Amino acid sequence: MACELADDTSWPAFLSARALLRSGVQELVFAHRGSDWSCEAAGDADLRDARQVLSVSVRPASLVRPRTMAAECAWTVYSPRDNGLPDFVHADGRPVCPTMIAMARVYLPVLLLAAAARAEGRTFVAGHVTQTLDGRIACENGQSQWIGNEADLRHAHRMRALLDGVLVGAGTALTDDPRLTVRHVPGADPHRIVLSGSGRVLRAGRALRVFDPPGGTAVIAAHATVDAPPNGARVVRVVADGPALDPAAVLAAVHAIGVQSLYLEGGARALSSFLLAGSIDLLQVHIAAMVLGSGIPSFRLPPVAHVRDGVPFAVDHALLDGHVLLSCRPRPKANATDGVR
Numbered sequence: 001m002a003c004e005l006a007d008d009t010s011w012p013a014f015l016s017a018r019a020l021l022r023s024g025v026q027e028l029v030f031a032h033r034g035s036d037w038s039c040e041a042a043g044d045a046d047l048r049d050a051r052q053v054l055s056v057s058v059r060p061a062s063l064v065r066p067r068t069m070a071a072e073c074a075w076t077v078y079s080p081r082d083n084g085l086p087d088f089v090h091a092d093g094r095p096v097c098p099t100m101i102a103m104a105r106v107y108l109p110v111l112l113l114a115a116a117a118r119a120e121g122r123t124f125v126a127g128h129v130t131q132t133l134d135g136r137i138a139c140e141n142g143q144s145q146w147i148g149n150e151a152d153l154r155h156a157h158r159m160r161a162l163l164d165g166v167l168v169g170a171g172t173a174l175t176d177d178p179r180l181t182v183r184h185v186p187g188a189d190p191h192r193i194v195l196s197g198s199g200r201v202l203r204a205g206r207a208l209r210v211f212d213p214p215g216g217t218a219v220i221a222a223h224a225t226v227d228a229p230p231n232g233a234r235v236v237r238v239v240a241d242g243p244a245l246d247p248a249a250v251l252a253a254v255h256a257i258g259v260q261s262l263y264l265e266g267g268a269r270a271l272s273s274f275l276l277a278g279s280i281d282l283l284q285v286h287i288a289a290m291v292l293g294s295g296i297p298s299f300r301l302p303p304v305a306h307v308r309d310g311v312p313f314a315v316d317h318a319l320l321d322g323h324v325l326l327s328c329r330p331r332p333k334a335n336a337t338d339g340v341r
């Protein structure tokens with residue numbers, strides 16, 4: 001089965017793209033020389049020895065062939081559509097290889113949407129869920145490892161490395177006991193954040209891996225009643241009437257501690273509250289080739305009386321070794337017109 005995200009040779013170039021976009025560069029080129037991909041600012045790039053070039057523009061593609069590029073070089077232009085999902089334009093000659101296109105299809109929307117949110121002074125949120133064909137993220141007893149596959153795990157670690165912070169709800173921190181670090185790919189660890197309105201994750205009564213190594217984890221809580229947070233965890237209080245926190249207030253708190261892009265890894269309650277509040281910029285849904293028939297659903301939202309009241313998305317997809325990864329962008333609800341068919 002095809003794993004379209006198996007290309008590790010281009011991964012370091014995406015880490016470079018992250019750094020360039022953070023420094024304010026707006027036009028990038030990915031260049032393939034020898035066996036490696038690199039990423040450079042378009043204005044500085046000498047492409048005479050490149051065999052493939054992917055030009056990336058944050059604005060609609062102008063399709064000007066880079067001056068220093070050889071005529072026989074394979075060339076493709078990436079530009080985002082209005083909804084932020086990718087568009088690839090092959091103007092002339094050969095397109096760049098499909099493995100690079102697949103990596104760009106999944107990771108460039110993340111980087112470009114994060115850069116746009118940063119420019120607006122707000123924190124970008126990419127939500128992620130790994131679910132079965134029948135929309136379950138765990139068994140009824142909470143066991144969920146692993147619904148996804150090896151490629152999903154590597155993808156999750158890539159996302160951690162691309163974004164400033166990774167957040168899980170208290171239920172996930174207590175049930176799955178994740179580390180939230182980057183281990184399966186090269187890349188720096190993100191800020192680790194646990195959302196626990198009641199602060200119960202601070203009183204777990206056992207060592208949780210999310211607090212190890214010490215001192216690096218933030219807990220966002222409305223009520224935090226512990227004198228000594230575990231392993232030097234930083235408690236960030238968000239004012240609220242009860243334990244349920246407004247995602248906008250959570251994001252303001254996260255932004256205040258320097259996290260300008262966030263990977264929301266679950267679970268169902270954290271994801272659902274962010275989706276309901278319209279606080280997810282990009283939702284990645286990994287669909288595994290499995291039916292559970294029971295278990296915890298991916299989302300739990302208030303009932304609606306008509307399908308037009310659901311949350312609509314624009315969708316792109318990639319294949320992950322027999323599973324599917326959907327990149328979903330929320331889109332405005334259509335006008336209420338009763339379709340007839």
Ligand SMILES: NC(=O)c1ccc[n+]([C@@H]2O[C@H](COP(=O)([O-])OP(=O)(O)OC[C@H]3O[C@@H](n4cnc5c(N)ncnc54)[C@H](OP(=O)(O)O)[C@@H]3O)[C@@H](O)[C@H]2O)c1
Binds near residue numbers: 138144270274296
């Ligand atoms: N397949 C997957 O992709 C995936 C990913 C992650 C987790 N999981 C599974 O999901 C299950 C855990 O999910 P879960 O339903 O317990 O959800 P969860 O979001 O992990 O945890 C829920 C808890 O997080 C806190 N929380 C979430 N949203 C909040 C908000 N808006 N304001 C304040 N606090 C908030 C609350 O903590 P307090 O109680 O302290 O107030 C809440 O009780 C586990 O079985 C895990 O294995 C699956």
